[in-house]
Amino acid sequence: MLASWGVTFEAVDVEATPAARQTLAGLGVPAVPAVVVGERAVHGWNPKAVAELVGVPYAGGPALPPAELARRLDVVLAAAQRAVRQIPPQHLGMMHPGRDRPVRQLGFHVFRLSLAFRDAMRERRLPKSWQDEPAPHDVADGPAIAAYGERVRADLAAHFARPDAWDGVVETYYGSQTGHEVLERTVWHAAQHVRQLYAFLERMGVTPEAPLGAADYAGLPLPKELW
Numbered sequence: 001m002l003a004s005w006g007v008t009f010e011a012v013d014v015e016a017t018p019a020a021r022q023t024l025a026g027l028g029v030p031a032v033p034a035v036v037v038g039e040r041a042v043h044g045w046n047p048k049a050v051a052e053l054v055g056v057p058y059a060g061g062p063a064l065p066p067a068e069l070a071r072r073l074d075v076v077l078a079a080a081q082r083a084v085r086q087i088p089p090q091h092l093g094m095m096h097p098g099r100d101r102p103v104r105q106l107g108f109h110v111f112r113l114s115l116a117f118r119d120a121m122r123e124r125r126l127p128k129s130w131q132d133e134p135a136p137h138d139v140a141d142g143p144a145i146a147a148y149g150e151r152v153r154a155d156l157a158a159h160f161a162r163p164d165a166w167d168g169v170v171e172t173y174y175g176s177q178t179g180h181e182v183l184e185r186t187v188w189h190a191a192q193h194v195r196q197l198y199a200f201l202e203r204m205g206v207t208p209e210a211p212l213g214a215a216d217y218a219g220l221p222l223p224k225e226l227w
Helices: 018-026 045-053 066-085 103-123 142-160 177-204
Strands: 033-036 039-041 169-172 175-178
Touching: 018 033, 018 142, 033 045, 039 045, 066 103, 066 142, 066 177, 103 142, 103 169, 103 177, 169 177
Parallel strands: none
Antiparallel strands: 033 039, 169 175
16 A cells, blocks of 8 residues: 555564564554554554555545445355355465465455454454454365355344444444444455455466456455455
């Protein structure tokens, strides 16, 4: 995002630089990604706030309406189900260079992060712990991940049927957010990981079945880069 705006920056690997993690903690930032300018920081993928931080005009449009985001999330999760069913068993442990999340875990994560929206609205808080939650042992292959995804879609459909499905404010590990904001983050986050699943399938020599298209991504604040 910064590069696309022509902003000069220094990339820091906090895993390899403990002092950098301490700096983030001192600024009240519990985890990456984060953008830091002096004593100010923006945590998470927040294009508007990052633009304000670095002094760049933000050209993004308004967030999609909540009802459309809920519909779009189901479209994204259905696509994720199709993708994980296509993963050959011998490739479930494949990882992207420089990443430590195998494709099996990535497939599970797409659905878990989406269900976290419902949990956050119930509890009025979005903890960070769900990000690294491992796939259960019985969610061992593509069909099992897709079956888990079917349960998640049903749970979300029941939640979105509520009149207050996205009302109120949620305390997150990156600050207070409205339910609408958390929902938007959930949808683009899931969509970004589905894009990554497609990249994995192509590396496996598998053509993604009925992949998401431009209309499915339209209006979501997705990063240009895949990884």
